[in-house]
Amino acid sequence: MNLNFKGLRAIALATLIGTTTALSQDAGAPQQHGKMMPGKMSGMSNQHTKMMAMHEKMMADKKAMDAKMDMKVAAMNSAQGTAKTDAMASVINEIVIQHKQMMAHMDSMHKGMMDNMAHPDGKMNHMDMGKMPKGSQK
Numbered sequence: 001m002n003l004n005f006k007g008l009r010a011i012a013l014a015t016l017i018g019t020t021t022a023l024s025q026d027a028g029a030p031q032q033h034g035k036m037m038p039g040k041m042s043g044m045s046n047q048h049t050k051m052m053a054m055h056e057k058m059m060a061d062k063k064a065m066d067a068k069m070d071m072k073v074a075a076m077n078s079a080q081g082t083a084k085t086d087a088m089a090s091v092i093n094e095i096v097i098q099h100k101q102m103m104a105h106m107d108s109m110h111k112g113m114m115d116n117m118a119h120p121d122g123k124m125n126h127m128d129m130g131k132m133p134k135g136s137q138k
Helices: 005-024 046-078 082-117
Strands: none
Touching: 046 082
């Protein structure tokens, strides 16, 4: 398959638009949901405190990833000639890297949630999975 420069540019642009659209959909949402009054923090459980810290780290990581992507896109937009192709490849590679990191993080979170729900004897805790609702027939 022989792609010329215009074809490569169109593919990269379509990929970039799709990714930046998906990443920016929550950009307008208020970021206040993680902030609480200092007096209310004392009554929170240890688990909740850990989850809030994990959430704050995740948001900081997202911000750093966005900044890195913004730098690469700006470099791509200002590049000319063959440097533009190199910059486009850099943007696409960064998209792939960030996607893989996001998937690994999601897998880790899913495993953690499943481990937390599993009861030591193998039954699900907090959920009546495997039990039929009252009044239903097997």
